[in-house]
Amino acid sequence: MSRYAPTREDRFSFGLWTVGNPGRDPFGDAVRPVQKPAHLVRKLSECGAWGVNLHDNDLVPFGATARERDRIVGEFKAVLEDTGMVVPMATTNLFAHPAFKDGAFTANDPAVRAFALKKTMDAIDLGVELGAKIYVFWGGREGVEADACRDPRVAIARMRQALDYLCEYTQDRRYDLVFALEAKPNEPRGDIYLPTTGHMLHFISTLAHPEMVGVNPEVAHENMSGLSFVHAVAQAMESKKLFHIDLNAQKIGRYDQDLRFGSEDVKGSFLLVRLLEGTAGGKRYAGPRHFDAHPYRTEDEEGVWEFARGSMRTYNILKERAREFDADPEVRDLLAERRNGAIDPLLGRYTRDAARRLRELEHDPDALGRAGLRYERLDQLMMEHLLGARE
Amino acid sequence: MSRYAPTREDRFSFGLWTVGNPGRDPFGDAVRPVQKPAHLVRKLSECGAWGVNLHDNDLVPFGATARERDRIVGEFKAVLEDTGMVVPMATTNLFAHPAFKDGAFTANDPAVRAFALKKTMDAIDLGVELGAKIYVFWGGREGVEADACRDPRVAIARMRQALDYLCEYTQDRRYDLVFALEAKPNEPRGDIYLPTTGHMLHFISTLAHPEMVGVNPEVAHENMSGLSFVHAVAQAMESKKLFHIDLNAQKIGRYDQDLRFGSEDVKGSFLLVRLLEGTAGGKRYAGPRHFDAHPYRTEDEEGVWEFARGSMRTYNILKERAREFDADPEVRDLLAERRNGAIDPLLGRYTRDAARRLRELEHDPDALGRAGLRYERLDQLMMEHLLGARE
Amino acid sequence: MSRYAPTREDRFSFGLWTVGNPGRDPFGDAVRPVQKPAHLVRKLSECGAWGVNLHDNDLVPFGATARERDRIVGEFKAVLEDTGMVVPMATTNLFAHPAFKDGAFTANDPAVRAFALKKTMDAIDLGVELGAKIYVFWGGREGVEADACRDPRVAIARMRQALDYLCEYTQDRRYDLVFALEAKPNEPRGDIYLPTTGHMLHFISTLAHPEMVGVNPEVAHENMSGLSFVHAVAQAMESKKLFHIDLNAQKIGRYDQDLRFGSEDVKGSFLLVRLLEGTAGGKRYAGPRHFDAHPYRTEDEEGVWEFARGSMRTYNILKERAREFDADPEVRDLLAERRNGAIDPLLGRYTRDAARRLRELEHDPDALGRAGLRYERLDQLMMEHLLGARE
């Protein structure tokens, strides 16, 4: 068996909407038949995945009766049990139906906001019933083209009100569930509110129950704006807010491509896996490794599973490359922390005395400026490890 | 006199580095002589500006003796008094000298970090001496090209340590001063830490003294990533963190252009002025309107002052347009808040009972989806006001 | 009547697919019913448009029998006659059906390439029957995600073969028809071949019948890459290759937004109208002013027509602003050509003697570098005209 083959311990998950994507796009019709959720779960399990995630309407059609819903859920749970697959995360579809064309929680019409809350409470119930411990919010329609239509401060306030409401609902139900907010800068709206993981992290700090809310950064969403994804994930980890992650690939400055993980920005993907796996020494991310991508539109079902297997293989290849890189003695030498016995004690907490002594230090700025930091060598070593070409 | 002519009440300020910019760029040498600060202040005053801002080394050369420093500062204060100009904001140059080539507060070498703290304490003293009430931090070199050189979590922690230190220094000195953090995604570094106003706002929420720290968003910096500047400013205002603002213009996805305010993204500039001036009814921004731009490299000194006058005129034209737009009865009608007596009370704070009633509401999603929201009309009206063509 | 109201002389046209767009997007379903072509033509005529353009399948459904096709065409021609509307341009839908998922003229499967040629010949016949004089080619699927799947040189060669083939078909039929090629950098494919107007212009120069092939630049497509649209159009005009134009609006670095003309990049829109209308003195563009955009998804049918009216009004407002700008004496003075009696004669065609004399000229580069070019003033004047605020 391949050394890169996935195992359940890798905690790889896929959305039903990813491997089930029929390939419709703004300029073309579906190219693949819609597959039954049960079939998708069985195939994912065969491929080596551990979990499957879903929007409410990926499983239960919009407008289904309570009876249909219960039948569908019952059958789905049977498949989960049969395969050993879990549902680590669930979420709400608040974007497909025309009712949400101007947003859900931020819509100007109170009836839309009420409907969105109701749909989300139902979807939370569904997720919890399936065993989900993480609930994702992606407000894809919470935005504008005609920016004058509402004060953006009002939009943020409405978003806060909805999140506070749903936190309290979850607490009232005593659900063992945390929320993970997913940012995206644009598409399908011209500008989506709270467009990056950074904006979301700040928004969370203003909630009534910040402790139960974190983020779900997505590679493609952050890359669309050309921001460093690995820095955004690091900021979330540093403040203990990385609750979930969406792995895929994307070129900067394009439509939402949702490509197979690792198939663009190979260096950024390496840095991300290195950060998540903690091979350089920092804390490791313990949550699901979720793939939120979709197969090319050129593929039939066989191609869908090649896509799924490739996603997991690439992650495991990069994990191995990251371990080797951080174990390389030359790399360790280049990354050794620089210590300075005279200065380090003065860089701690401010005290009047320490500050006085710090101001008395003699510096030679020109010498500091002349020092070679050997980052070209470090980066080249990283590329050679990445390419499997370290000699 | 022109109805758009600036007055002191407009609180327009310029940096010494803006009108004093000699026009050097990565591919070419300076095209204008370096002007004396006193001359710049006198000319700005003649143009109608209210304030002038500065980096420490815009006024006092790097490495000046205490005596030179005091003489320079004394002369500068005399000019301020003579012209009535104020220094509302000051900041530190932590990017020009080669010592800071790998960052200042986040540099790997403790000696660089110590030198940066020392230089900043001196610069804070200078700013306070000149009357500044706002102190800006732009960490232009706090970033990476070779990302493996430090854990980004360590970078954030070092940044926090520096800010906490300097907050306590400021408090210890009993300075009447707040801090405003300015984000930028890249340039001069490949990726700068805390790249947007959103990331900065979150970072502030993790500081030891968040109450004395806000943001200084810059049009160009946020536009480089193609994010909505007006949404970022709104998020800052909504959480009472808009302490200062940098006005200029920029095309998305380019080098830092620092163009004359309003000369690109006219619609975004209009929306920004509308938000800052509160013409639509929200809270108005009361701080300085600071222009952080530089004249084209094709200009001689005459062109520099045309640039300064144009910046202020365009702001005042847009202010008038925003007032007219928000006073237009058709616009007011389109923007009237939608109320729903049955639903609005259920959208407040969560209670078990309100949630039960909310879930019992009957919805007609298809009808919600069919409603026309008239945003094409709203946006077209905005464009016609903007173009001075409303009939 | 408004001074900006459209007239037939303005030669404004819309695609059936623009005002008939039902508002489906990658994340959501249609929000408006599909309208009958006859209805759209009547409404466009009421709004003041002059022409209507179409893809074959906008009018005749994919797979229709010859009889259905003839009936539909007959009815459509009756409406054209009735309203006086013309069909200046037609094109082929080679992107919606799954058969074209890997391109049409560049697909790896010869059967797809043959089907695409056949469909295009049929669609050319249809366009000519409706009176079209311009035939547009937008190869939206002619691209890749998995770049290794074909040599890009082979793709270009296949594209050339198809265009040469269709030129000869058109000539063989003695159709009074020219071709206009439309570039787009990406979406719906990861990378589309011949991604900008520049690449297309070069490609045309390599065809067997370059004289009958020009370009159809689209504002949004060029802006997606952040390139200057006005420069691309100028390059096409300078080589007499601007055969058609697609007017809309777009932010840089985003999904294909197809916004109402003039609603983004107001300055670029002004510069474009100024170039097309020749207000600064250059040659005027005489072809259709075609709007290739779609109404926001928040709109019902009333909003669709507000969108159409707004598109034309904004064009006419900008045309007036451009005329005023170029008639402004201060602007004329700033733009007056610089002449130099000693040098100008040496800058013509190379001769050995002229080159010798040119090399003997004495230059003062520093003086050339010190001259102020007054571009800040020029640009500010342009902004003030644009904002209707020139005093």
Add this chain to the structure above:
Amino acid sequence: MSRYAPTREDRFSFGLWTVGNPGRDPFGDAVRPVQKPAHLVRKLSECGAWGVNLHDNDLVPFGATARERDRIVGEFKAVLEDTGMVVPMATTNLFAHPAFKDGAFTANDPAVRAFALKKTMDAIDLGVELGAKIYVFWGGREGVEADACRDPRVAIARMRQALDYLCEYTQDRRYDLVFALEAKPNEPRGDIYLPTTGHMLHFISTLAHPEMVGVNPEVAHENMSGLSFVHAVAQAMESKKLFHIDLNAQKIGRYDQDLRFGSEDVKGSFLLVRLLEGTAGGKRYAGPRHFDAHPYRTEDEEGVWEFARGSMRTYNILKERAREFDADPEVRDLLAERRNGAIDPLLGRYTRDAARRLRELEHDPDALGRAGLRYERLDQLMMEHLLGARE
């Protein structure tokens, strides 16, 4: 010795301005001393490079007397002879001096245009004297911020006039020299004319002597706009216009980064090397492999040479990976050309009879749409070869 070590047969070249770059940027001063050209040539030779390229002023200071110039050139030729290094390409610095602040060949002032022609003729003479066979034109200042300052059609006409002039000068002198035009979308100007390789290729087709003019595409310049670099190079190769190439790395939508080749966009770099080396079967590029990048500003001189060695090593690693990929039987199978005996003969040149038969073919579009093209597998195999992880 390493299997990836460069040899003279690899034809690797560097610009004097690359390894000699002192590290000045828009926000900071030089970090490295300026090195003597002779020293740079000796060190490049030691590193395994084959050639060194230069701007006139990289070697001969602006304003040097004829005598100084001759002395400098003589010494430089001695070093070339001593080391065996060649000068395959030369170019003119038409951007650093303030005289060129508004362009060189397109400047509004005829005196600037004359000076630019003179400087270029002198620089061509210099290049030829040093043995250069390729002369590069990068018109970095040929652009605008205030677009109204000149008609872009006039700019293109001026550029054409200059190129035609210099072609005839070169022919008149009977120099064995071709021209290679280098496009860049922006920086240091807001918009540079002829912004991509595509626009340049078209421009060349309009010159008086197109046969002696080709392109010099640069990875970073094309990537700034997010366009496919490999497609641009392929278009140039397909029309026999790839005369030179500039290798480096760049993130999309940023300032001109000029990073070490292969250190960003690893996949694009692989595809480029694969195309240039012809491993998939197409024609191989025979010209210089020129690195136009500069070391990080964090480096001292040791880092400069690590940068140079890394650039060449990465190219050779990717060359090996490309060979392995195209030799992989599974890849060969996936890439085998699809042939169709009934259709292929109908896809050649148009004849009335072949078109009739083509239109009579029966198609099953739905079957074409259902076929799986296995591009996910193909791309994944490419990634695994790239990562050195093919099992």
